[in-house]
Amino acid sequence: MQDLREELCLDLTEQHDHEISVDELKILSEEELVDKAFQASFKGGNFTRDSSLSSEECSD
Known part of the structure; x- marks a missing residue:
């Protein structure tokens, strides 16, 4: 369970690097x-x- 929490926290911090x-x-x-x-x-x-x-139609 602790590994999962750590991985989720890492994912959250990495997302901020990709913001535009x-x-x-x-x-x-x-x-x-x-x-x-x-x-x-x-x-x-x-x-x-x-x-x-025609050339007239193209110039419109």
């Missing part, structure tokens, strides 16, 4: 999110050009 502070977070703008989505699409090879779209 708010200082490490970054709020992204919509433009930044769109850029990241395009980068992920190009990188993953999922980007396909829709030739049915």
Whole structure:
């Protein structure tokens, strides 16, 4: 029983090492999110050009 208590106490202290502070977070703008989505699409090879779209539709 004592070993179990010691192990639980160790687990509780280790959890604090993995906490994320708010200082490490970054709020992204919509433009930044769109850029990241395009980068992920190009990188993953999922980007396909829709030739049915006119240049006017793309500029909107």
